[in-house]
Amino acid sequence: MGKTAFIFAGQGSQAPGMGKELAENFECANAVFDEASEALGFDIKDMIFNGDQETLMITENTQPTIVTMSVAALRVLQEKGVKPDVVAGLSLGEYTAHVAAGSLKFADAVKLVRKRGKYMQEEVPVGVGAMAAILGLTAAEVREAAEKASQVGVCTGANFNCPGQIVVSGEAAAVEKCCEIAKEMGAKRAVKLAVSAPFHCALLTGAGEKLAKEMENVEVYDMDVPVITNVTGDYIKDKGEIKQLLKDQVSNSVLWEDSIRRMLADGVDTFIEIGPGKALSGFMKKIDRGAVCYNVEDMASLEKTLAGLGITE
Numbered sequence: 507m508g509k510t511a512f513i514f515a516g517q518g519s520q521a522p523g524m525g526k527e528l529a530e531n532f533e534c535a536n537a538v539f540d541e542a543s544e545a546l547g548f549d550i551k552d553m554i555f556n557g558d559q560e561t562l563m564i565t566e567n568t569q570p571t572i573v574t575m576s577v578a579a580l581r582v583l584q585e586k587g588v589k590p591d592v593v594a595g596l597s598l599g600e601y602t603a604h605v606a607a608g609s610l611k612f613a614d615a616v617k618l619v620r621k622r623g624k625y626m627q628e629e630v631p632v633g634v635g636a637m638a639a640i641l642g643l644t645a646a647e648v649r650e651a652a653e654k655a656s657q658v659g660v661c662t663g664a665n666f667n668c669p670g671q672i673v674v675s676g677e678a679a680a681v682e683k684c685c686e687i688a689k690e691m692g693a694k695r696a697v698k699l700a701v702s703a704p705f706h707c708a709l710l711t712g713a714g715e716k717l718a719k720e721m722e723n724v725e726v727y728d729m730d731v732p733v734i735t736n737v738t739g740d741y742i743k744d745k746g747e748i749k750q751l752l753k754d755q756v757s758n759s760v761l762w763e764d765s766i767r768r769m770l771a772d773g774v775d776t777f778i779e780i781g782p783g784k785a786l787s788g789f790m791k792k793i794d795r796g797a798v799c800y801n802v803e804d805m806a807s808l809e810k811t812l813a814g815l816g817i818t819e
Contacts, residue, residue, distance in 0.1 A: 508775035509591035512583075512606055513766075514576050514599030517569065517705075519783025520562045525575035526555045527804045534585050535578040538612065542574040545613040546620060550574060565702055566623035569598050570616045576602040576781035577612050579802045583780065586817055592774060594734040594765050596786060597665070597705070598622075600755060608730040609748055621720050625713035626703050626756065635704025636681040637664060639673050642694030645763075648672040651691060655684035664706035665760045668789035673699065675707040706760055714756035721749045739764025766793050778802060778811060 528535040529551075539551035553561060554571050561567055580602065595603035601619050604610035610618075640648050648663050652674050655661040659677030661684050666672050674684050681704075685696035704710070726748045733742045735751045739761035742748060766789070769777075779786040779801040790799045800811035812818075 509769075509773045510589070510776045510778065511769050511774045512580070512590040512593045512603070513777055513779050513786050514580075514593070514595030514602035514606070515572060515779065515781030515783055515786060516596035516598045516760075517565075517572060519781070519785055520568050520572050521782060522557055522559060522562060523555055524571075524782045524803065525578045528578055528582055528808070529555075531805060532582045532585065534581040538578040538581055539574060541613060542570065542616045545616050546570060563702075564623075565627045566620055569619040569623035572598060572781060573602050573605075573616055573619050575803075577605055577615075579780045579808075580606055582808060583778070583802060583811075586812060588778070588812075588815060588817065590731055590778070592732045592734060592769055592772070594736075594769070596667075596762055597736060597755070597760050599781065600733075600736055600752070602781065603733050604726075604729075604748065606731065607733045609727050609733065609745055610724070611727075614724045618717070618720060618724060622713070622717050622756070625716045626705065626710055629713040630703050630709050632702060634678060635676065635707075635709055636678040637673055637675045637699040637701050637704055638681050638685050639671060639695075639697045639699060640685070640688045640693050641697070642670050643672065643688055643691060644669075645672060647691055648674065648688065651684050651687040652676075654687050655680045658683045660704075660708050662707045663759050664704075665762060666764065667760075667762050668766075668792040669763065670694075670792065671789070675704040676709065677704070706756070706758060708757055710757040714753045717756060718749065718753040721752065724749075734765045734768055736760040736762065736765065740768055762789065763793055766790065770794055770797065776800070776815075 593603040601615045652661045659680035661676035661680035664675035776798045787799045
């Protein structure tokens with residue numbers, strides 16, 4: 507019998523109205539939006555359901571809105587009796603994974619990620635940093651290109667998403683240089699990303715320090731389900747590691763492909779992407795086409811997932 511993993515969306519797929527269908531059809535989902543509004547002290551439900559894309563693009567809004575919508579979808583799956591054997595989340599999604607595992611209370615997670623977004627945005631003035639997706643090179647080749655570009659300024663591999671798609675992050679001039687070097691090395695494309703800060707690089711170390719301060723007031727609990735962390739691409743051994751890993755994650759590479767391969771090696775054959783968009787399902791196809799991948803973001807995707815899992819109403 508194979509195992510099931512819940513994998514949680516990161517930043518980038520946010521959209522006005524996300525999760526509204528689930529909230530209208532499931533009280534457990536609607537309650538999550540209300541709980542988030544109460545925890546944050548403003549009507550985040552209205553921001554998500556009736557706001558505009560520009561508002562959702564502001565990082566300190568993006569992060570809590572995605573975690574809220576993802577937890578709402580999670581609660582529906584839990585109500586349907588779907589349980590994971592392991593959980594993981596891409597970057598921001600790791601917070602939702604901890605909520606799923608019981609190691610973070612949802613109210614604490616949503617408050618933390620709002621601060622996380624704020625600190626990440628404030629750490630580097632707009633225009634100073636940049637990120638770019640390098641397509642068609644291996645992880646080793648991208649690391650080599652980033653190292654060469656580091657002579658110009660900070661540049662590092664930020665997101666190792668899947669074979670042939672790796673994101674670099676750092677100072678704008680160094681990222682530009684890395685793109686040039688990558689193309690010379692045979693990259694199919696090197697595309698600058700429309701992001702407001704250079705995530706997952708040394709420029710954000712200060713944001714991690716501020717986040718660590720916030721986490722001093724947050725309690726973490728034993729994990730009910732194993733959690734794989736972005737920082738190592740491996741299991742978190744005990745709750746004592748969680749705060750340090752979440753701090754490090756802000757300025758360290760996201761080892762997503764390694765995380766997925768670890769799960770595959772341990773017998774996971776069904777992945778359920780929870781949250782807005784299908785980016786993780788896209789990565790999955792490039793990592794292992796044989797794995798079954800569902801997603802849950804609205805009623806249609808929920809019904810398709812439940813049917814695939816053999817769960818009837």
